[in-house]
Amino acid sequence: MGSSAPLLLFFLLSWSRPLQGQQHHLVEYMERRLAALEERLAQCQDQSSRHAAELRDFKNKMLPLLEVAEKEREALRTEADTIAGRVDRLEREVDYLETQNPALPCVELDEKVTAGPGAKGKGRRNEKYDMVTDCGYTISQVRSMKILKRFGGPAGLWTKDPLGPTEKIYVLDGTQNDTAFVFPRLRDFTLAIAARKASRIRVPFPWVGTGQLVYGGFLYYARRPPGGPGGGSELENTLQLIKFHLGNRTVVDSSVFPAERLIPPYGLTADTYIDLAADEEGLWAIYATQEDDRHMCLAKLDPQTLDTEQQWDTPCPRENAEAAFVICGTLYVVYNTRPASRARIQCSFDASGTLTPERAALSYFPRRYGAHASLRYNPRERQLYAWDDGYQIVYKIEMRKKEEEV
Numbered sequence: 065m066g067s068s069a070p071l072l073l074f075f076l077l078s079w080s081r082p083l084q085g086q087q088h089h090l091v092e093y094m095e096r097r098l099a100a101l102e103e104r105l106a107q108c109q110d111q112s113s114r115h116a117a118e119l120r121d122f123k124n125k126m127l128p129l130l131e132v133a134e135k136e137r138e139a140l141r142t143e144a145d146t147i148a149g150r151v152d153r154l155e156r157e158v159d160y161l162e163t164q165n166p167a168l169p170c171v172e173l174d175e176k177v178t179a180g181p182g183a184k185g186k187g188r189r190n191e192k193y194d195m196v197t198d199c200g201y202t203i204s205q206v207r208s209m210k211i212l213k214r215f216g217g218p219a220g221l222w223t224k225d226p227l228g229p230t231e232k233i234y235v236l237d238g239t240q241n242d243t244a245f246v247f248p249r250l251r252d253f254t255l256a257i258a259a260r261k262a263s264r265i266r267v268p269f270p271w272v273g274t275g276q277l278v279y280g281g282f283l284y285y286a287r288r289p290p291g292g293p294g295g296g297s298e299l300e301n302t303l304q305l306i307k308f309h310l311g312n313r314t315v316v317d318s319s320v321f322p323a324e325r326l327i328p329p330y331g332l333t334a335d336t337y338i339d340l341a342a343d344e345e346g347l348w349a350i351y352a353t354q355e356d357d358r359h360m361c362l363a364k365l366d367p368q369t370l371d372t373e374q375q376w377d378t379p380c381p382r383e384n385a386e387a388a389f390v391i392c393g394t395l396y397v398v399y400n401t402r403p404a405s406r407a408r409i410q411c412s413f414d415a416s417g418t419l420t421p422e423r424a425a426l427s428y429f430p431r432r433y434g435a436h437a438s439l440r441y442n443p444r445e446r447q448l449y450a451w452d453d454g455y456q457i458v459y460k461i462e463m464r465k466k467e468e469e470v
Contacts, residue, residue: 190376193364193415199344199392202419203409204464206448209430212456213254219274219335219437220451222253226342226444227280234278235262235456239335242270244283246310253456267308268315273328273336274438274451279347279367283308286321286338302326303337305349305370319370323361325354332386332400333437340365341390344443348390352382360385362395362415379421380411389441389448392466394419404435404453419466429459 215222216237223234233247245262247253252261269287276285286303303326307317326337329352339350347367352360360380364373380388380397386407388397397411412424434452441448441461448459 191374192417193345193374193376193393195345195393195416197344197392200418200466201392201463202394202412202414202424202466203391203396203427204425204462205427206409206429207460207462209460210458212250212458214454215253215456216454218453219333220454221274221276221438221440222451222456223278223440223449224442224445225278225281226442228278230444234283236271236274236276239273240270242267265310265313267306269306272303273338274333275336275339275350277340277342277347277440278310279342281310282316282367283310284340284347284367284370286340287318289320305338305365307370317370321349321351322372323351323353323363323375327352327354327357327382329360329382330385330387331383332402332435336438339388339438341388341441342443343390343392343441345390345393348395350388350390350395358382360388360397362390362413364415374415376413376415378411378413380413385411387436387439387450389439391441391443391461391463394424394466398429398436398439400435402435407434407436414466423466425464 215235219239220235220237222236224230225232225234231249233250233253235245235247235253237245244265244267245259246265247262255261265283267283267285271285272288273286276283278284283306285306285308287306289302289304302324303321305319305321306315308314309316321338328334328337329339329350330336337351341348341350345364347365349363349365349372350360351363356377358381360378360382361375362378363375365371366373378395380395384399384401385397386400388395390396393416394412394414396409397413398407399410400407407429409426409428412419412421412426414420414424434455437451437453439448439450446461446463448461450457450459
């Protein structure tokens with residue numbers, strides 16, 4: 065037992081020598097790694113200090129520039145507010161001048177207007193219209209407007225049925241299309257996802273222009289028959305009126321419009337050949353022919369049979385006209401310029417002869433510079449539904465008795 069102790073001590077001492085060597089190498093490795101990390105940290109610190117100095121220099125350079133830009137922005141804002149105030153004052157002054165000096169009526173006494181009806185054209189008698197209602201009102205002014213939304217292309221039509229449900233909205237987009245949108249109520253139409261809320265009605269023949277009309281549950285529109293305007297046949301420059309039942313979606317009647325060599329009645333709306341309108345008296349058609357290519361014509365239609373009851377040659381020029389509508393048997397023509405400016409009612413024609421051009425209030429539309437592709441009067445609401453370069457607008461109308469002086 066005593067002789068084994070020195071052997072154990074010798075064994076332990078001989079085993080510890082390689083461990084001491086390994087520990088020494090490990091310590092050296094760790095020292096080298098720590099030295100490398102310290103060097104990298106020193107480099108990062110130097111770079112951070114340099115970047116901080118550069119950022120301070122950039123900030124010192126930008127602060128004066130930002131102060132100058134802020135001063136210039138405030139100056140521009142002040143100048144813009146000043147210009148806006150001047151424009152507002154100018155528009156008020158223009159409105160005042162327009163009320164004091166209304167637009168001159170476009171009355172031109174042409175031989176064809178005063179000499180009686182021409183030889184052609186069914187029902188062109190130019191006789192006074194006998195009112196079937198006691199409606200005796202005329203426009204005093206277009207009082208206000210409300211832009212509801214933008215839907216569809218630059219030309220189209222939106223309206224309500226003056227004899228049908230009060231809430232339904234009908235939208236007919238484009239000048240040559242066959243699908244109408246029907247919205248349950250105005251609120252659904254104004255939504256951002258309006259198209260999803262609409263039902264679609266497809267007509268068997270595409271319409272022409274923006275002269276369509278919804279009246280009494282029917283869609284009335286002009287169709288270009290084979291050989292119609294641009295067709296190059298015996299039906300050249302003729303159109304067919306279609307009466308389409310919106311409930312059962314069938315054509316219930318049709319008739320070739322009894323006027324030859326049709327041309328657009330509005331000089332600024334070249335796609336519309338017949339513009340259908342409704343008022344307190346019923347159904348009307350606004351059109352023009354090459355027989356008198358300077359003025360537009362008016363016709364009273366039977367909504368049941370599409371027969372033309374009476375026709376008139378009006379003194380209202382086609383030049384610079386963009387749209388028209390009828391109220392209480394009086395045609396009101398809206399004029400504009402190209403490029404578009406403020407629209408104005410500058411010509412009126414009363415088929416009954418009660419309202420003379422001198423007593424007609426010829427006024428400007430509210431402040432908006434645009435071009436009306438269509439105007440639809442709703443006699444139940446006494447409002448105009450307008451399509452202005454894709455925007456749907458409602459105009460409120462102020463009325464007065466026809467016998468009252470302006």
